[in-house]
Amino acid sequence: MFRQLIPTGAALAAILITSGCSSSSGNSDESDNSDGSGNVSLEGKAADGYLAGARVCLDLNNNASCDDGEPTTTTSAGGGYTLEGVTQEQIANSPIVVEIIVGETIDEDNPGETIDKTYTLTAPAGSAFVSPLTTMVQNEIKENGLSPDEAKASIQARLGTELDPTEDYVAGSDDGTSGEEFQRLHKVAQVTRAVMQKNIELVNTVVDETGVSQEDLTALIVEQVLEALDDIQQAIETAGDGFDADGLAGSDDLQSTRLDPSKVEEQLEERRDRRAATAANLAGLLTDGDGLNFFEAFEEEGALMFGYGNVQADGEGVISITQYGYDTQGDSWAAMSDEGNQQQDCLLGNGEWRCFAQDNESVSTDGNNVRILRGGLSFAEEIISGEQINLENKRIGAYLEHEYQAVIDPAATFDDTALGYLLTFTRSQDTYELYKDNVESVGDCWDGEVIEGNTWSPTDTWCNNVFVHTGDGNHETDGDAATSLSQLISSAAASNPQYRADLGGIDLYGDDNQHVVELVSGGTANLYRIERSSMGESESLIAAGSTSWRLSTVETKEVLVIDLPADIALRSDYDRGAKPLLAVVDGYVRAGEMMPAGGRSDKQWVFNGNAREQIKAAFDYTLLDELTACDIADNEDSSFADFDTAATDCSAVSFTSGDVAGKSFFFGDGAFSFTQDGNGLYQGEINDGDFVSLGFTWTINDDGYLILNTQHTDDGVTQYLRMNLAKVELNARQISVVSFGQDTEDSSALDSATGEVNGEVWDVR
Template sequence: MMNIQKLLLISLAGSILCACSGSDYAKESNPSIPEPAAVTKTGKVADGYLVGATVCLDLNLNKTCDPDEPSTTSTAGGDFTITGATQEQIDGFPLLVEVTVGVIDEDTGEAITQPYTMSAPVGYEFVSPLTTMVQNEVEQGSELSDAETSLQTLLGTSLDFTQDYVAQQVNDELGSEEQEEYQRLHHIAQVTAQIIANNLAAVQVAADTAGLSLDDVIGLIVDQIIDALEIIVNEIEFVENQGGEFNPDDVVDSDEVTNASTVPTDNLEDQVAIRDAEAQAAAANLTELVSSDGINIFEGGFHGGMIDLRYATILYDLDTQTTSETRFKLVEGVFVADDSSLEDEDLILTEQGWIMGSDNFAIGDLNDDGSITLINKDLPILSETLTAEQLSISGLNIKLFLEENNGELWHKALPEAATFAEGAEAFELSFSNTNDIYTIFNWDGCEPEHMVEGMCNSVWAHTAGSEMDGPAITLDSLVSATASDGMVNKIVGPHVAWHGSRSVIVEMLANGTSNFYKIEWQAKSDSGEVVNVASLIATSSWQDTLVHGKRLFLLIMPENIQDFGDNDDQDNVLLLAEYQGAVRRGEFVESGEEFDDDEWVYNLIAKNDILNQVDLSLLNHVTPPEPDAGDFICRDGDSDWDEVNDRPKEGTTRTFAEYQALVANCRDGELVSFSTDVIANHRLKSYHSDGTIETIFVFNTDGTGSITEHDVEPPMVEDFHWNVNSSGELIIEMRNSAGTNDVRAVISLIKQDGDHYSIKGFVEDIAWSPMDASVGEVWSDKLKLFSL
């Protein structure tokens, strides 16, 4: 689709050509047409302030500062002044910054060694990696305000991207919390600038071979970063909480961030084609779709460790005004009719009380604006309005499109070169409910010992008058008459978010104020003591209300809490209610609130393209992913590794006594230990997130063994001696030729699930430890047990 600004330029050029081709009379009648007045554009450019960067108005939108575009060079403090531009150019075109090799980053005082490019929307005077993301969304068709709001949500902030975060983080007129928030944005900018540069270097050859423009490449890179923002932000918070001076390399070099933010180089042309198509999405007429081709849905995943592929078609008969749905599932290599009943879902508050909902929807109305009203056959209160964005996908790579938009499995059954035919269309759905909906979450997948009064959904809280955290039984036990002093053991309220060794407790004051405290469990104080630390990170409000005779607490969740760690993008309002003998967690969604469920459906042509080209034999080597280790591994107090000096980072080591306290806290009262019989004549393996082997421990029956590191080529093998002590700890010792221990590791069992072991280790190495239990590296992992 031609950009509107380019179109205006072409139209303007055409007008000028027409004027020049007129008669001499026309020229004489306008003997002097004044040139537009030149104006200046000032601002700053930073991840840290950048000195020597080229700044221009990108008049042809090609992500390059061309010779004929108004430009300048940034000076100390990142300042720039563009002269010679017209007001129309300033008001019509974005800023572009070329950060070339040799540009000085005032954060480090050193020269940039890998180039990258940044941009900012029209009207901005501050250019940074954050404004680059905003401009990227604008170029993909978003309104500026929508792009800003979307990215603020992803970053968990309400701060304005036009603000200079470098200056604001030391602005004494701001409170300490706001200064810290600007500092966090600065850290995010430092990290994402490096990721842009790393990606540019990595894809350059492949992009040149494919004939892709810099505009295309930058767009792919920034898209990838935006998709990875939650992981990037979480890793930044983790590094920040380790203390000391923030180093963006610690984030950029982490495996999790690298895997999430790296642009694949093997299908760049297909990626660009999909991105270009997405930029041309338009509002869809779902009423026409559902009454002709039907809405075609594809779902895939694993169920009970088995491959689960399904598809369905929903049709509406205009004559009979009835809905029909046909569903199919994969059974022993063949798609067969799926007549399984719909599963019960969450509890919905109605005039009759809490009633189990279902997903039993039918089409109620076809609306004049192209939207559809869905009616729930079991609970009419759950009615929804369905809208969609329509995307032409003709010629796009099916495998890649499904991989990006339809989950983890369908794309694995499509060949690499399969493409959608002419006329294929996809539709991204959005929903809004027609009534206020109050929900209690319902699930039964927890262990019996974790159930409270027969339900897995319980609210873990520090309640009034209690020494220990536990399930909340009454709503009143969650309310504080007055604010605490911020000491962990004095904060009363429910836990509402979790991430690794951190959680958030909300202090709900009787006056309707809510204070959100981030708790660092088992943090290390300046004196070296392992302690629990609380910090206030947000405030909002809550209300005690009565709906259909049921008492509810409705808690407004700030954006940075909604996206905290493992909170899974919770909605704006957390609902707490007493049900079946305890406090339960749920949500409130206001009537008319729109939510995007990231669900894509297809027209008939696209559906047939998928089914006709699917190759189920490609699934023969697909295995279920390992269970998520997020809750299985307890990383409390883990050390960071200094890759340069090949030792634990200063300030992150522990004493053995501190390590034992961390183990006890991770076990949470469970008594588990290793035994010689289990370890002898076995191997323990650890794996990377992609399923490749990381490390193999071999334990012989004579107390000898070996460890093989597969992260180097060729794999490195070292011998050791081992035993299990009286405390059930696995002891591994590596000895030198004199028989002295150079390395000693104590490994403790935290949790066991079949052949999977969650472990925590304490390692001393003579290269950096006195080997007297005073200095050791603490680490955690998940290992799998195999027989020799």
Template sequence: MFPKYSFRLSSKPLVPLTVLAAAILAGGCSDNSSGSDNETDDNGTTTSLSGKAADGYLAGARVCLDLNNNAACDDGEPTATTSAGGSYSLEGVTQEQIDNSPLVVEIIVGETIDEDNPGVAIDKTYTLTAPAGSAFISPLTTMVQNEIKENGLSPDQAKANIQARLGTDLDPTDDYVAGSDDGDSGEEFQRLHKVAQVTRAVMQKNIELVETVVEESGVSKEDLTALIVEQVLAALDDIQQAIEDAGDGFDADGLAGSDDLQGTRLDPSKVEEQLEERRDRREATAANLAALLTDGDGLNFFEAFEEDDGLMFGYGNVQADGEGVISITQYGYDVEGDSWVAMSEEGDQRQDCFLGNGGWQCVSEDDETVSTDGNNVRILRGNLSFAEEIISGQQIDLTDKPLGAYLDYPYQAVIDPRARFTAGAQGYLLTFTRTNDVFELYRDNVESVNDCWGGEAIEGNTWAPTDTWCNNVFVHTGDGNHETDGDAATTLAQLISATAATNPQYRADLGGIDLYGDHSQHIVELVEGGVANIYRLERSSMGESEDLIPFGSTEWRIQTIETKEVLTIDLPPGIAARADYDMGAKPLLAVVDGYVRAGEMMPAGGRSDTQWVFNGAGREQIKSAFDYALLQPLAECEIEDNEDSTLSDFANYASGCSTVDFGDGDVAGKSFFLGDGAFNFTQDGNGRYQGEIDDGDFVSLAFTWTINNDGYLVLNTQHTKDGVTKYLRMTAAKIESNARQISLITFGQDSTDSSTLDESTGEVSGEVWDIR
């Protein structure tokens, strides 16, 4: 009835773990022209740091050394104001401060000028950061600093990660404005400048979008900037594609507000919860996982996954007895029975194969023993000491915290957004620490090769498994003819190209290997000498065309471990995560039983998990709040486009769509969210709209609301721009609602004369809004 999915307390638990840190290729040295100069004695007790700040060069902005690392310029921190050309000089600083403190740029609204738009003062705030030791500060260096601070990467790792995400060989901390005149790299620097411009515009729009939430919650600039940058990074592919599509018509602010970049915008309905969850991470305390696993209700993971064009929901419980025997129970939601059902483990023979003791040691996925190690848990796979793993954790009390903020996005869709944890619920963040480097391959170990890939494999064909491992790596010859591809590789050399492809257009033009995950495909071209070139492959919806997008270069290496040759690839963390590799892992290739197999190499050390897991009370509260029916979106009432409708036309549409009366309980104390806007209703007939209006501006408008005698919700407000005041009214009729959504018909009117507003015409629309 339910698909079988992996769930164990080891390297691959039920919940896919989001990447926080990984060892990756060190970035190239910066070629910035600015830097620090010693101004005093030979001991260098004080010095100065000079550099430039930009989207375009920023004149009249505040720059500081962020000594307390809170992404803000505080009193007492070395501060300067930029001059023409974005130049600044921080005086009287120590080398230790320069080496250990990030840089911050704050826009002074009404004073700072972006020289991309000379003579016009910036009217919307934003904040930029850069890693310690930098001199150039920009939206791109802000991405780099975010990787360092939020994901625990080293500066070189962070630069390499952003470099790969940008698909460039250039250093993202270089001055792209000055570089635009470079004879060799000028065009690429110009492209990066455009990415920075759109990123700046996205930051401004997001700050506007959530301004009210931020003011009311008192959130720090640090948290808000990090949240926005993470949103930008998640949509960086879309940003770059939109820039390319815009061509000569490029307009950063226009793109930032376009439907093409909808994914760059924060959801005002979730911002407060996201910020609270971030604070919880910082305030978590050490957890006694040993007691939880052996004496309590165990650890509980929740996961949703796609199956047969739909979403399946499951959770798992991990417990251990006093003898070190681990018990894993998996459950799936049975839609027809409206219940959680235990999933059978029968017939699962899958194995993991670890390199040690002179060769590959294959053990069953559930061959684990657990023992306590203080508050922590020690896991052994197949009693192999070289595959030892120590699990520690941090915990928080979830009482009265919003339940949806601690679940992955698919689960949020089936939870009442107002649901909160009650007393007894505890949340945990886990850290997995390996004592040794672990080399691991995967083996399905099915009865027959025809059972591979869910029984869809055809034995003897190209692109088909060769044996019951069901784990083959296939040869791409790179000769441009896809018909010559598809043989199962028997040597590592078959995957390595003598030279890099020149201007490849199709997958068949590249050798190397494919990486799949997160609805994406990346190709890693392995070139003799250790260079690995990364491309993202995009196909049209019908698959009739391909587009290769360069994503920078990294390194590969072959080494001998336990007399066996293994090939590992350093991947930027962002790409590794999208390719479904465990946190910190590197792709691994090795020849076993005559064929090249794929797996991962996990370096020794710790990796943290960004996914929350729960105690028994938390698990039961999540299950109680689960409502599968919420997954089905409400339908809009179809209405013909007509921007000159009257109130009488609206009433006719409402009657035709079988509307029902609004009640105070539908509105008071709630928030409605639609696209780029949010209506927040108080109990006393007042409220505030935060978001976009028809002219594209983001506004914060107070409004009044009432329910009239016809059962319609009526909102009134006004907006002044360029000295002209418009009176605005929205009338809404309710069709149906559930805990997450409301389907309604709206009628918008506006007039520059309040006395004529009643008679003004407007547009009638059928819409579905989210409820919080």
């Protein structure tokens, strides 16, 4: 029924798999001309397509806006700009912002037409090219604490490309080698721009524009785009020669790119909460009261499971960590045992590899902070600090991860005793770590799918071997477990390799990809990506650049560390910032990772005991069951009588005022919010995709149908609108309805107007 919530360590340390930050050099074009005061000029370009007449500035205060006093200019034809009188320090530390000037800026993808909807682009400090893709990179830096290299790697991985997302994809489209891929990235940028425009329009409709900071607005929209990036790329591929960025951005295929109008204000508030958080006394929280509590969901055998953990200390300072899982059969929370978890972590320190159970940690207080020693080892220290906010009157689901939101009463809010915390984890020194399954017998490795004694098979209960590739072109000579690092190093690079068997080195695997790192004597590491046919019957090697590797002696032990590009590391399931590590232990080469010293913040909220109990009270596992839409034949010229028939066929039941008053129904195009007095507000798309905010009246008629009436005037023409709803099924999270929309320019003809009858499932909040 259950598994350990955090299988890779005890609760506090595993709330975040920590990683350090690496540094990166920029790619800005700085002139050699100085005015004698140390000032230089910064040249670059701005694009969706190249942007002419856009405002560009160096964002000295890092607020994603061009403010008075910041170095500012305007782009010329071809998107070019020059920022004069800036210092090297400013260039190195300040992002670049590009602001569209509505009615003046021209996107040269559409020459001669000025842009009529605003948006803002950003780029990391040191970059010169500014685009929707660099905006994604800058968002990863600012919002997730990534280094520039890590941020670029993250976006590369999401885009499925090996090209640098900060490069000029417009100019690159003519490249003989990578032109086609640059063209694809240009299309992604175009759709991203269109999505940004639509979402900005929505936010400005929903929220008082004066109350929204540009940095919050940009971050909120970019995060939504990143979550939907797979959908965007699929839609582009499907569109083929019929590609139209603005059309795709408003299509049903890209509903995932749209902000939820009923959540926008809440999401912006949560972002403001993060900035307003104050220092927390984590040590006191652990020793006085109900400790720290975190909630996580996980998948087990295809089913979504839910759990929470509690960390606290007794009067003697002894830390206890208890994890609970939700028992779906008993409808209760039960303590979870980790007896079945035999896995170990092996860390290098004090001249030896020290292996210990993954949940073996020594936790103590350090002032207001918490100090963790993995395996009780002083060289494996992490310091956890935190900030707190009061959660009073805030919606519970907004502070939980996405999976948990599906089983939380969407109307539930915290009371004035609930506190939330954001944690920062700092590693005191570089960590060298290998993995050991520590099973009872070799046959238990790899879930028991082992033929002992064969090539490509584990040699012992570590279940962690690196296998030799001879590189002689014959795969039958490959597959022995390596016993020395030298067996993995080639004396010379392979010449024109075609297949995996032509290369030595090691393999790196991700969820849906395989890379080869050819380790060449002298420290060069050549990288290849393996591509297989759809049926897997053939393979090809794609060169993916080169990097370096190094042998070094750490704590008297020889280790091999590969400086793997961050994008390939992420695709190969290494922790962010980690470097592949190889070392010989117990007679065989083992794989692991080297994590550099440093710290990073976690975006996951943890809670005090009062908040924990309020979350549990709002938990409703039955909400996980999705309601289904009633199947209704398409007919765009339906009458009210057709709607009535469909409602009867779908076994609709009467609405009550309690189903509606004080709630919001939201769907792909917008949201209906209902007040107690028969009024309401619609926020979302209408007609040609424009976002509107329309007041409406609502009533429940004698047949139990919910009737909404409003009107909208555009270009001097008034349109009368009515939405008729029949309730099929309702729970706290969703409502299944039969809907019938009517519209006409003659109010007296509204009763007889035809429209489309649909069976739909909407979310409720």
